[in-house]
Amino acid sequence: MFIYTLILTLLSLSPLMANEGPTLPKQKWSYTLGEKGSFDRAELQRGFQVYKEVCSVCHGMNLLCYRNLKALGFNDDEVKAIAAEYKVKDGPNDDGEMFERPARPEDRFAGPYANEKAARAANNGSLPPDLTLIIKARVGGPDYVYALLTGYGPAPADVKIMEGMYYNPYYPGGQIGMIPPLTEGQVTFSDGTEATVGQMAKDVVTFLAWAAEPEMERRHQIGIMVMIFLSILTVMLYLIMRRVWKNVQ
Ligand code: HEC
Numbered sequence: 297m298f299i300y301t302l303i304l305t306l307l308s309l310s311p312l313m314a315n316e317g318p319t320l321p322k323q324k325w326s327y328t329l330g331e332k333g334s335f336d337r338a339e340l341q342r343g344f345q346v347y348k349e350v351c352s353v354c355h356g357m358n359l360l361c362y363r364n365l366k367a368l369g370f371n372d373d374e375v376k377a378i379a380a381e382y383k384v385k386d387g388p389n390d391d392g393e394m395f396e397r398p399a400r401p402e403d404r405f406a407g408p409y410a411n412e413k414a415a416r417a418a419n420n421g422s423l424p425p426d427l428t429l430i431i432k433a434r435v436g437g438p439d440y441v442y443a444l445l446t447g448y449g450p451a452p453a454d455v456k457i458m459e460g461m462y463y464n465p466y467y468p469g470g471q472i473g474m475i476p477p478l479t480e481g482q483v484t485f486s487d488g489t490e491a492t493v494g495q496m497a498k499d500v501v502t503f504l505a506w507a508a509e510p511e512m513e514r515r516h517q518i519g520i521m522v523m524i525f526l527s528i529l530t531v532m533l534y535l536i537m538r539r540v541w542k543n544v545q
Pocket residue numbers: 346347350351352353354355419422423424425430434441444445471472473474475477478500
C-alpha cells in the first residue's frame with residue numbers, strides 16, 4: 297500500500313519536475329529586502345518610460361491610475377500632464393452620447409485596444425496580457441520577465457518556428473507571439489543612463505514589480521518597526537524577570 301502511494305505521489309509530481317526550457321538566470325534586484333528594500337525612484341521612472349514608450353503600444357496596465365505615478369516621484373503637475381496625453385471614454389453626456397476626453401489623474405491607465413478581439417487581431421492571434429500583476433502571475437517573477445525580454449535569439453536548427461512567432465527559450469514551448477520588443481538605444485533616458493537592452497529590461501521589470509506590489513515598501517518599513525518593538529520588549533521583559541526573581545532563593 298505504501299509503495300503504491302509513493303509511486304502515485306511521484307507520478308503526480310513528475311510534471312512539476314519536468315524541465316521546461318533553460319533555468320532562469322538570477323538577477324540582483326535593487327528593491328529586494330536583501331538589497332535596499334525600497335525602490336529607486338530614478339529606476340522606477342526610467343522603467344515607466346520604457347513601459348510608456350515601448351510596451352504600452354500592446355500591453356495595458358488596467359489596475360493602475362495615473363495618480364499612482366506620484367509614488368514614482370512625479371509631482372501633481374507632471375502626473376496631470378502624463379494623464380492628459382491619453383484619451384478616455386466618458387459619458388453619456390446630456391444628449392445620451394459617449395464622448396472622449398483627455399484622461400485625468402484619477403482615471404485608470406488607458407489600454408491600447410478597444411477589446412480582446414482587437415488586441416488579438418493586431419497581434420497575429422496572440423493576446424498581449426495586462427502587465428499590472430504579471431510579476432506576481434508568473435513563476436520566477438522578475439527573473440522570468442527579464443529573461444524573456446533579453447532571451448530572444450536565432451532558433452536552433454531542430455526547432456521549427458511557426459508563422460508570426462519568435463524563438464525565445466524562456467517562454468514555455470520556446471516560441472512566443474511577441475516580437476522582440478527591445479532594441480539598443482530605443483529610448484532616450486533624460487538622466488543620461490545608456491539604454492542598452494539589459495538596462496531597459498531591468499528598469500521596466502523594476503517598474504512592473506512596483507506596480508504588482510506598490511505596498512511593498514510600507515510593508516518592509518512596518519516589518520522593521522515590529523522588529524525594533526519586539527527587541528525592546530524582549531529586553532524589558534528580561535529586566536523585569538530579573539527583578540521579580542531577585543529575592544527568590
Ligand atoms: C508589438 C506588440 C508588443 C509589444 C511592443 C510588447 N509586447 Fe509583450 N506581448 C505581446 C504579445 C502578442 C504577447 C503574447 C504572446 C503569446 O501569447 O505568445 C506578449 C506577452 C508578453 C508577456 C507574457 C509572457 C508570458 O509568460 O505569458 C510579457 C511579460 C510581456 N509581453 C512583456 C512585455 C514588455 C515588458 C514589453 C515592453 C518592453 C512588451 N511586452 C512589449 C506583444 C507585445
